[in-house]
Each structure stands twice: as structure tokens, then as C-alpha cells.
Amino acid sequence: MNATSSSPLRVAIIGAGQVAEKVHAAYYRTRDDLRMVAVCDSSEAQARDFAGRYGIPLACTDVQTLLNEARPDIVSVCSPNRFHYEHVMQALAAGCHVMCEKPPAMTLDEADAMRRAARQAGRVLAYDFHHRFALDARMLREQVQAGVLGEVYVTTAKALRRCGVPGWGVFTNKALSGGGPLIDIGIHMLDAAMYVLGFPAVRRVSAHSFQRIGTHKHSGQFGEWDPAAYSVEDAVFATIEFHHGGILRLDTSFALNIPQQSIMNVEFCGERAGATLFPAQVYQDRDGKLITLCERQSADDNRHMRSMKAFVDHVQGQPVTIADAEQGFIIQQLVSAIYEAAEKGTFVEL
CATH class of the missing domain: 3.40.50.720 (NAD(P)-binding Rossmann-like Domain)
Incomplete structure (x- = not known):
């Protein structure tokens, strides 16, 4: 075609x-x-x-x-x-x-x-997991593949809002959305982290979910909502354990009492160096001093268009990487496991 x-x-x-x-x-x-x-x-x-x-x-x-x-x-x-x-x-x-x-x-x-x-x-x-199409994500993926960070054993992904409950659409209706911040914004940083890491095999997942604010407040930075109809979580905190021994921590919220209005980022800690995703930076300690190995001066804001371009180019037969159905299944598997672990209060084995 x-x-x-x-x-x-x-x-x-x-x-x-x-x-x-x-x-x-x-x-x-x-x-x-x-x-x-x-x-x-x-x-x-x-x-x-x-x-x-x-x-x-x-x-x-x-x-x-x-x-x-x-x-x-x-x-x-x-x-x-x-x-x-x-x-x-x-x-x-x-x-x-x-x-x-x-x-x-x-x-x-x-x-x-x-x-x-x-x-x-x-x-x-x-x-459309567009954050993985940022030039920042591509740069860090190449650094991980090249072994610059060594084995990455702790990754921390955050998609947090202090009071960013969407006041439009069906975001607060669990029956129509499937969940709250985890399935809406947390899933983006989860995908970006997994992409940079190369989708390592997951051993098990644990999580805690809270609903303490959205059912009491009614307004925030994205407008008003009905607290009586608020049926999703406020926040989820999850730990994903990989078979190689490393972990990925995911913290995500629509409403959480933190000083920042919003945090959307991922940090990677490896044996040789560490990295931050937005804007991309790789660094290490040398004799107590932080040394920057490489960096981007500002985060890339054209990731949405780059995601769409990759899709169309792939359809037309070009050998470009996309967020395909197989990786989408893995991300959905992790989201489902996190919700299950939070509900049951136990580990979910994968």
C-alpha cells in the first residue's frame, strides 16, 4: 500500500x-x-x-x-x-x-x-506513545545500548500533578477511561522508560493506589470536576522488578500534595553513569564532582509529529521504528499488573 x-x-x-x-x-x-x-x-x-x-x-x-x-x-x-x-x-x-x-x-x-x-x-x-519519539529518548536509548551507563539497575519514572485532574472528557470515569493517572499520564513515562531500557523482561510488580483528594476537591489547574462522580485513583506508586535484577519505580498522580505543579520525567541510575530524560543528560561522579558526559540543551517538543511521521513512513514500507502492537501489549500488561497489585495488595508475577 x-x-x-x-x-x-x-x-x-x-x-x-x-x-x-x-x-x-x-x-x-x-x-x-x-x-x-x-x-x-x-x-x-x-x-x-x-x-x-x-x-x-x-x-x-x-x-x-x-x-x-x-x-x-x-x-x-x-x-x-x-x-x-x-x-x-x-x-x-x-x-x-x-x-x-x-x-x-x-x-x-x-x-x-x-x-x-x-x-x-x-x-x-x-x-501514539509520543514521548519515546523525542530526540531526548533516542539519545538516551543510544547511550544505554552503547554501554555508557553500564547496567541500569534503578529507574525512576514520574508523571505527577499537584492538582491536575482533567475537568473535561471522561478522565474521572473509571468505566469509560479504565483508570486515572496511571492509564492516562503514567503510561507515557512508563513507555518512555521501557523504550530507553530496551524493554527488559519483567519478573513481578507491586503497587499501592490512593484516592484521597479527587473525591473531596472539585477544581484545579485543568478546571472543575464532580467529586461525587470521581471514580478513578488520585495516585499510584509501583515497583517493577526485572529478571536481570534491576527495578523501575513509577510514581503518577492527578492530585498529590507536592510543591511542583507537574513533573514528567525519568531518571536512570547505572553502574557507570546516570541519566535524566527531559532534557536528556548523561552524567557521572568523578572524585565528588558531577561530570556531564553528554546532553541536550532543551527538551524536544516535536515528538507528537515525529510519532505520526514514523507511523505513516512505516505503513509506506520504510524501516523506521514505531510503538507497535507487540510493545503496546507489554505496556498494557504492566498497567494491568500495577492495578491488580494495588487492588490485591500483593506481588503480581509476570
Whole structure:
């Protein structure tokens, strides 16, 4: 399925929300070898408004109608978490390549079925884990592969907000989102950390989850929410143990009494050197002094577009790395294990 100047790939978007507009449509419109042909949303007015802004000929409220009438080659799934599985499976069954927003799905079984369906259909299924596409992540991955850090035995990933409960969408509704900060923002730093480490094999997971603030407060930096309808966790603190003996600590929150408004970063501690992800820096101690081995002056902000480009280039047969269905399954497996460990108060073996 290769595009030429006379036959651009046909692109459809499911879900006409913020991420569809600011990321997916914003990227697709930059390429002459792509043509946006349809958009679908549960709100007909929102779908039509979206279509009008981007010159998309078909706007509808039914996914199967979109697939039957628009016959897309590529589908972006930007619907709420609850519908990722259903919409990805429909698109794959229609012979489409799919870029799905995170998380892959609501459950591990769904993520497993999605990767198997992509494999059987011979189609690309990618997830928009865009932080791994930052130049910072690429730089640290190369440093780890080159052995500059030695064996990395402690990694600390943080996706923390002091009071950053989303006041829009369904982020506080567990039935529709699958969880709170872990599945929304923590999953991003988890993927970035695992990517830099090279996806080491996991032995077991332990975790603690808390809901102490969101059910009492009603407003924060991202607007207001209904505390009576707040059904997700405030914060999760997890430890992932690898078979090689190292650990990855993941701390994530929508609401936590910390001085910083937000922290989104990963630190790596190796036998020879340490590193910080955003902005990327590798350092080591020499006689009590901190020596910088390499660094980026500022964090890369073009990671969303780089993630989208990698997906489209991969669809067109270029040998580029994507956040594929197999790695998406691993990340979903870890998220599921963390939630299970927190609920049961015990280790979950993988």
C-alpha cells in the first residue's frame, strides 16, 4: 500500500476531539501523499464542524459507515479509551492500518486480541506513545545500548500533578477511561522508560493506589470536576522488578500534595553513569564532582509529529521504528499488573 503523487493514501479519523485535531489531523494535512476523507464522532455536530475545518468530505456518527463509504487505507482511533478495542478491531477487519491513541485498550485481553488481529490482517497497528519519539529518548536509548551507563539497575519514572485532574472528557470515569493517572499520564513515562531500557523482561510488580483528594476537591489547574462522580485513583506508586535484577519505580498522580505543579520525567541510575530524560543528560561522579558526559540543551517538543511521521513512513514500507502492537501489549500488561497489585495488595508475577 504505497502512495504516489497521483494516488495518496486515504485517511479517516474516529473521534473528533482535541487530540484528533491538534495531533492527527494537524500532521496528516502536512503531507501531499495523504488525503483525509472521513471523520466520525458520536456528536454529529462535532464531526461536521471538524470536517468543515479540514475540508473532509464525509462526516458521520457510525464507524462502520465511515469504513464502508470512505474505504480508508489508514485510520486514526482518537475515541475515548472504552472504545479503542472496538474501533481498532473494526478498522483492522476493514483492511486498514491503524494509529491508536494511548492506552491500547481497557484490558490486557483486549490488547492481546488487537495485536493478534493486526498480525493476522498483515496491517500496521501503532500506538501514539509520543514521548519515546523525542530526540531526548533516542539519545538516551543510544547511550544505554552503547554501554555508557553500564547496567541500569534503578529507574525512576514520574508523571505527577499537584492538582491536575482533567475537568473535561471522561478522565474521572473509571468505566469509560479504565483508570486515572496511571492509564492516562503514567503510561507515557512508563513507555518512555521501557523504550530507553530496551524493554527488559519483567519478573513481578507491586503497587499501592490512593484516592484521597479527587473525591473531596472539585477544581484545579485543568478546571472543575464532580467529586461525587470521581471514580478513578488520585495516585499510584509501583515497583517493577526485572529478571536481570534491576527495578523501575513509577510514581503518577492527578492530585498529590507536592510543591511542583507537574513533573514528567525519568531518571536512570547505572553502574557507570546516570541519566535524566527531559532534557536528556548523561552524567557521572568523578572524585565528588558531577561530570556531564553528554546532553541536550532543551527538551524536544516535536515528538507528537515525529510519532505520526514514523507511523505513516512505516505503513509506506520504510524501516523506521514505531510503538507497535507487540510493545503496546507489554505496556498494557504492566498497567494491568500495577492495578491488580494495588487492588490485591500483593506481588503480581509476570
